[in-house]
Amino acid sequence: MLTTPKFWYEDSIKSKIKSIILFPLSFLWILFTRFKSSTTKVYKSKLKVICIGNLTIGGTGKTPFAIYTFKILRELGYNPVFLTRGYKGTYKGPIEVNKSHKFKDIGDEALLLSKIGTTVISKNRSLGAKFIEKHRKKFNVIIMDDGLQNNQLDHDIRFLLIDKNLKFGNKFCLPAGPLRQTVKLGIRDIDRIVLTGNNNTNDINLFKIYNIPIIETKIKVINSPKIQNKKLFAFCGLGNPSKFYQTLHENGYKVSFTKSFPDHYNYNYQDINNLILIATKQNLELITTEKDYVKINNKNKLIHVLSIEMHLNVEDKSNLKLFLMEKINAESFSLLH
Numbered sequence: 001m002l003t004t005p006k007f008w009y010e011d012s013i014k015s016k017i018k019s020i021i022l023f024p025l026s027f028l029w030i031l032f033t034r035f036k037s038s039t040t041k042v043y044k045s046k047l048k049v050i051c052i053g054n055l056t057i058g059g060t061g062k063t064p065f066a067i068y069t070f071k072i073l074r075e076l077g078y079n080p081v082f083l084t085r086g087y088k089g090t091y092k093g094p095i096e097v098n099k100s101h102k103f104k105d106i107g108d109e110a111l112l113l114s115k116i117g118t119t120v121i122s123k124n125r126s127l128g129a130k131f132i133e134k135h136r137k138k139f140n141v142i143i144m145d146d147g148l149q150n151n152q153l154d155h156d157i158r159f160l161l162i163d164k165n166l167k168f169g170n171k172f173c174l175p176a177g178p179l180r181q182t183v184k185l186g187i188r189d190i191d192r193i194v195l196t197g198n199n200n201t202n203d204i205n206l207f208k209i210y211n212i213p214i215i216e217t218k219i220k221v222i223n224s225p226k227i228q229n230k231k232l233f234a235f236c237g238l239g240n241p242s243k244f245y246q247t248l249h250e251n252g253y254k255v256s257f258t259k260s261f262p263d264h265y266n267y268n269y270q271d272i273n274n275l276i277l278i279a280t281k282q283n284l285e286l287i288t289t290e291k292d293y294v295k296i297n298n299k300n301k302l303i304h305v306l307s308i309e310m311h312l313n314v315e316d317k318s319n320l321k322l323f324l325m326e327k328i329n330a331e332s333f334s335l336l337h
Contacts, residue, residue, distance in 0.1 A: 003262050004058045004239055008169040008178045015170070022176035029174050033149065033181055040151040043126035046133050048141045048328050050080075051155040052194075053148030055186040056168060056178040058239030058263065060161040061196035061310065063109050063291070065217065066145040067116050068310035069159075069324075072317075073141055074117075076325060081139040082113040083128045084146065086121030088264045093122035094131035103295040108264055109145055111294040125153040141328065149180050157327050160190045162207065163240065164197040187212070192323070196310075197243065198250060215320060220311035221251050225287065225304040231256040233284035235275055236292050237265030244289055247308065256284055267296050276302055 007015035050069060054060040066082065073080045086093060089107035097106055097114040106121050113119040118136065122128025125147060132139055148158065162168075169178040180186070187210050194215045195204060207214055232255045236244045241260040248255050259275065261267075279286045279302070287304040296303070312320065 003260065004178070008172075009166055019170055019172050019176040023172065026173040026176040030182065037149075037151050041126075042151055042154050043129060044154045045129040045142065047129065047139065048156045049129065049144060049153060050141060050157040050159070050324075051144040051147050052159045052161065053144075053146050054161045055148070055180055055183060056163075056166070057174065057180065058166075058178060059243065060163045060240075061194075061217070061219075062146055062161055063112060064219075064308065064310045065159065065161060065194055065196070066113065066143050068217075068312075070117055070143055072321060072324065073143075076321060078141050078328070079139050080117065080141040080143050081132055081136060082110075082117060082119040083125065083132065083142050083144050084110050084113060084119065084121055085123050085125070085150075086110045087146075088266070089121065091121060092124075094120055094124075094128045095122075096120050096136070102297070103266060108291050108295050112291055113145060115294075125150055129153050148186065157324070158189060158191050159194050160187065160192070160212075161194045161196055163243075164195050164204075165243075166197075166240065167206070191327070192320075198246070213319075213323075215312065215316050218311045219247055219308050221247070221306060222309050223305070223307040224251065225306065227285050227287070227304060228252045228254070230254070230285045231283070232287050233257045233259070233275070233279045233282065234287050235259040235261065236289050237261035237263060237267075237295075238289065238291070239263040244306075248287070248306065253287070257282065265292075265295075267292070269297075272296060272300060272303075276300065 007018045052062050052066045070080050086106040089105050091105050097110050097119040110119055110121050120128050120132055129142060168183055173179040190212055192215055193207055193212050194217060196217050198219055204214060232253055234245055234248055234255050238244060245255055245258055275286060286302055287306055290305055290307045293305045
């Protein structure tokens with residue numbers, strides 16, 4: 001994936017002109033996705049399926065929220081398993097991720113998820129669900145990291161993640177804007193809107209028009225490298241790199257220089273060597289995200305890692321637990337009668 005175009009989120013006349021020029025292609029994209037959706041055969045899994053997705057291209061925190069949901073389900077006594085397409089990986093699956101797999105095989109998201117729990121990758125989500133049902137019978141809930149626009153597998157619970165800062169951008173579909181599908185279509189049948197990002201504004205009111213319960217999240221640093229007093233060179237390959245740099249600033253780190261790579265970037269030896277060379281010359285400490293670090297084959301002690309996790313306040317966490325129990329148990333009860 002290329003770097004997110006700035007004009008998707010800018011309000012200038014120049015940006016609007018770019019979007020208008022590209023709008024005919026967006027119209028074709030809408031027609032294509034609707035045709036694909038209408039002709040896809042949907043599989044209803046025997047397991048409960050939770051889908052965590054977004055409407056926009058780029059990072060909204062799907063993987064951290066998938067991990068948070070996994071931990072909540074474990075607290076509630078369920079036995080969840082991750083299902084992801086293995087974006088940027090060469091394996092089509094279905095296959096369970098193991099320690100021998102590399103980024104080129106299964107992608108960075110699957111590598112990160114597999115550190116938390118059992119993870120299955122499958123380009124075809126319905127085949128992935130059938131694989132879990134047949135070969136991994138101890139699981140009772142599937143957590144899909146991404147997939148709201150994928151109709152191969154029916155969803156029992158649907159979470160829509162929205163970045164509070166970026167929102168829906170200019171509200172155009174690809175390539176004129178960041179939307180994978182129209183907001184009107186994408187918001188349909190959503191169970192919960194999950195707002196991500198540490199923006200403390202009252203923008204939550206903007207999303208109440210959809211009459212869907214809202215969950216607000218915060219980013220919490222769980223391993224804080226003791227380098228707050230040193231100047232940093234931060235790098236990452238994310239859909240929304242500014243979110244990483246903002247998190248560093250908010251946690252007291254002094255970022256002197258940044259380098260943003262395309263989303264899901266595959267670092268090679270020369271990339272890392274160049275980063276270390278620049279940092280050494282400028283007397284800077286290198287720091288990156290956990291998602292980026294798992295892609296670096298030769299782990300280097302000169303690179304610090306900032307690990308984060310989603311955080312909900314006590315009330316929202318309690319409400320989320322109740323919602324998941326009611327939804328999963330109700331679905332299970334209906335299948336028995």
